[in-house]
Amino acid sequence: MKIFLLVIFLILELNANDYIKSNTCKACHPTIYSEFYNSSHRKSSIHEDPIHKAVWNLHPNKKDEKYTCAKCHTPTDLELLNNLKNDKKALPIKNEVQTQEAISCVYCHSIKNIEEHSKVNDNKLTDKNKVYYSANEENKKLKDKKFKNESSMFGMMKKKSGSPFHHIDYSNKDYYTGKMCMGCHNKLQNNNSFNLCEVDMKAVDIKEEKNCISCHMPKVEGSATSIKITKTHRFHGFSSSTNNQDLLAKYIKIDFKQNLSNFEVSIKNEATHNLFLQPLRVAMLKISILKDSKVIKKEERSFVRIIGKDGKATMPWLANSEVKNTMIKAKEKRVLTFDYKLDSSNTVEVVFGYYKVNPKVLKKLKLENHKESTTFNVLKSEFYKAQ
Template sequence: MKLLQIFIMVLFITMNLNAEDFISSNTCKACHPTIYGEFYNSSHRKASIFEDPIHKAVWDLHPNKEKESYTCAKCHTPSDTKLIQKLKENKKAIPEKNSIQSHEAISCVYCHSIKSIEEHEKVNTNVLTSEKKVFYSANEDNRIVKDKKYKDEVSLFGMMKKKSGSPYHTIDYSNEDFYTGKMCMGCHQKLQNDNKFDLCRVDMKGAQDEEKNCITCHMPKVKGTATSIKITDKHRFHGFASASNNQDLLAKYIKINFEQKNDSFEISIKNESSHNLFLQPLRLAQLKVNVLKGNERIELPTKSFMRIIGKDKKPTMPWLANSVVKNNMIKANENRVIKYDYILKADDSI
């Protein structure tokens, strides 16, 4: 009987630990409603094949689909721990539509549990903390604090109240990677295919400067409190600004200027970010210029910027590629000047 009780207790503890692997992001909403709303509309929440139609289209063509091995899960749906475990055990691992795949493919708790990054040749690995309900975050005023706990302080005969920390979890503000943006580099720094060809790669130097890095650009401080427990004027944007989402937050890093010549004009595009305009293949940037002559609109030739990968000088899907077929993407800190052989009149506008 005692043996049965011990077994039941061990089973209960194991179930508890598994249940707490990743607390639902919906739970976070209670204290972080603004941040949760941003997250819910982000590419992180929509990273699965059930929420991202482009990712699904690529997956449907991927040879690993026939092998029933969704290796994309490492970065696209890391919150689905059952799927991740199947991959580790070399079992059949195909995404099933469930609440995790639909609502938190990359969850709040997953990202805030990243302790460090292991660098590897093909793709990096996120190392997660083993401590339960201890989450990493950045706070310049508390960055030496490793175990911030909830405090509800009362002073001046009960007239002044001050709350800090969270009643639901401990906060570790001491992780340097949450200040430099290195915590993003487990998934976003590089990816090689089986041909040892870089599908995408960004210099790790971009995650060293606390003044300008992944977080400061793609998660800028915006108006609104980070939590309902302690009201703040601003918080880090959790919608993750990108070329397809909240582009206005990134607009300040792209400077577009116009210069008129006697027989032509020039448009210059200055990329002030620390990486190429687009890092991944299957991306296209375009400059479209129209000349307005009164009520007439004249479309000039569109200029396209892209990095095309492939094999034998022909474009292919990423898993087949072993070389760059074409690359005229605007590079980091580059000022690209495009000349238009078009004579503008005094009343014309572009």
């Protein structure tokens, strides 16, 4: 009876809307929907992401009334995309799509394959009605999983599988390697043919121990669905510098070495891509030397990728080169030496973290009073007792 009522609800919801809303998915996937709702995917539009809005406010395309970020930041807004395609006024109007599901559940689970291009890739969506792609290691060859309500032992044992709302295609290998993320996250090139950000495609190699899915959508406790209870599910909060960063902190390793006249701190980036990809980010190592619990010396080292033109930092649309790049690369171990002779009375505090927005551009972006932009986010914090 419960399943029957759920099916009726979903059918009514679908028929009431030409556009399938993400909160429709909540009926069967409450935990996953809750994670999605707090994610950077749901909040990717200018109406939900103040940093993206600050950049867009300075973008020359705003004056031309062409929101060219829509392809990746609001791909669910079909009206906006259609206006862009037809060279009409295309600005992100504050509406339900923009505020509730700029990148929706159905959109991501409809990506059939990625078409690669030099400037930015294209997501190619399936044309099959109510057939969504997903990953399940036990059903990799299954292309059309349907809902089943089976019983055995004279009806005493019941087993449910599939969805009463849609079919599932588990055979798409891109959902296991992470390539389905690469329509938006592989690269972005500006009109100067300069790569603003780029992720090496080797990061999605199926033989890699770590890829987009395993790192940013790790398995966590909780059932994937309310129909068939499972112990774990893939995390749909999409761990990043914006959200659930603690899930990513484990890919950063810090070591300490005391020498006769100095000491070393090493940082290893175990991710398959550079530590931070967004040019606005600044990673920072903060060192505090204590003597008998009192701080006697502080030092900082920053790691940045600054883009610009003629040797000067600029906004992304003007950049044609890297002005500076000290960001820790994929799999790199960076060793930093500090010229200070430690003794047994010293303790060294090592803090590694980042700023979402480079403090040097806060004023230009008018984000000086935006807490999320000005906060130093701690990823790792360790104390080392000197000998």
